[in-house]
Amino acid sequence: MIICDGCFYDKEISSIIKSVSRNSGVCPTCHKHDKKLYDTDYQNDLTPYFEDLVNTYTPEELLPPSFPAAEKRRLMDDLNERWQIFSDIPYPTQYEILRNICSELYASTPSLFDGLVGIPELYDDLYLKNHMLLRTNNWDLFVNEIKTVNRYHSKLVNLDILEKYCSFIRKTYKAGYCFYRARISEKEGFDINSMGAPPAGKSSEGRANARGITCLYLASDLETTLHEVRAGVFDFVSIGKFLLKKDIVVVDLSAITEISPFTEGLDCLDHAINMTHLKKINDEMSKSLRRSDSTLDYVPTQYIVDFIKSIEHNGTREYAGVEYSSTTNPDGYNLAIFEPELFECIAVDVYNIEELRYKAKKI
Ligand SMILES: [Zn+2]
Incomplete structure (x- = not known):
């Protein structure tokens, strides 16, 4: 599948395509002119990036029983809601792009792409405590503590994470x-x-x-x-x-x-x-x-x-x-x-x- 830097809103992905592209021209996928082209059949520079992202999700059959049913989604729905990766191209085309970039992952775990998925860590208290910017996962609790309980030594913000961001x-x-x-x-x-x-x-x-x-x-x-x-x-x-x-x-x-x-x-x-x-x-x-x-x-x-x-x-x-x-x-x-x-x-x-x-x- 031939795609281009203009198929993506995400700046990192666009810039990778620009740096590895071998041809320029009209993109057959998003129909934009004068774009840097990338062929998923012959190039794999984008694959590790997308595999990492898709692998943050777990297919429904492997989610823990405690995972809330209402939070299970289709991969494409969740990706679009959470991140702005693709530019303004139709949903089915976005799916095709993803499947072509991650062809090996699709072959081994099609349920990630076609079934319902979830991010189990979002509901894992221990994981959240160590990786969350706000240890209580609640902005209002932080606001209340800092305004009315402890102003200078709140332990609710994970400052290492804030510094990293x-x-x-x-x-x-x-x-x-x-x-x-x-x-x-x-x-x-x-x-x-x-x-x-x-x-x-x-x-x-x-x-x-x-x-x-x-x-x-x-x-x-x-x-x-x-x-x-x-x-x-x-x-x-x-x-x-x-x-x-x-x-x-x-x-x-x-x-x-x-x-x-x-x-x-x-x-x-x-x-x-x-x-x-x-x-x-x-x-x-x-x-x-x-x-x-x-x-x-x-x-x-x-x-x-x-x-x-x-x-x-x-x-x-x-x-x-x-x-x-x-x-x-x-x-x-x-x-x-x-x-x-x-x-x-x-x-x-x-x-x-x-x-x-x-x-x-x-x-
Ligand atoms: Zn394009």
Whole structure:
């Protein structure tokens, strides 16, 4: 079967195809033009990756009796629900691709592909305890403990696992990159020196910092920063442009759901187990607080970001900050930078908010 890099959404798989492809042209499977082609009859570079993934599943007849019946699925259904591997191609074609890549595994264990399957470790308490990011497998329990029981020494987060995941979502920014930060101001605006983060000891709490801990919040563009500062109509807003002074590495939480199950060094079984909680971390970071919410709601993400801040390599801090999605402006993203001195505010412009658009949904 001839497939191509465009048959896959997964970046790891696409890049493997690109690197081993011997021909280019129209893909007979997804019909895209000018693609790098891969022939499953003559090439087997993808096979070990897919065999590893498929082998995280157990066919129905070998699942333990305690495995919940409602959680048994067809392999293709579960793969599509859990991972974004294939691009927009029909289901039966995806099945054919998988069967052709894993032809030997299909010959030896067809029930993996054609019958119902499950991941038994998802219901194995001992396995979960050792491999889960959240030892209780419950985000709400973690939130409750950290807010009301034990703030600084919670044992509920498996920090080794969190550190490992951070290494899969590293993102580098080169010196010279610019970000933005807004402050609601008067018409005259703030001067350049007043646009940075409040000094240590004076800062109020945020999603990524506890009260007193300094942190520079930046946004990818003007619009995101206006959303994040929650500017009101007729407000004047000073927007500072911040220039990065040296190369930095941040943890990109917004990429957490896009970690490929084929990433080197990553166990796809562990990833399957932790996916939900990883997604939760970015969701919580991006969430806008309602007026009625308490600053206590910031504590879980403060805990996680503080841990990321503490990660070191050869005695120096590994990450300069964290990046997370913006829910108020989905096209943009935010950065929380641990050391404000890494950036220099190079310009300030004052904007007048002329109009706001509300979008509401009846509940
Ligand atoms: Zn294709």
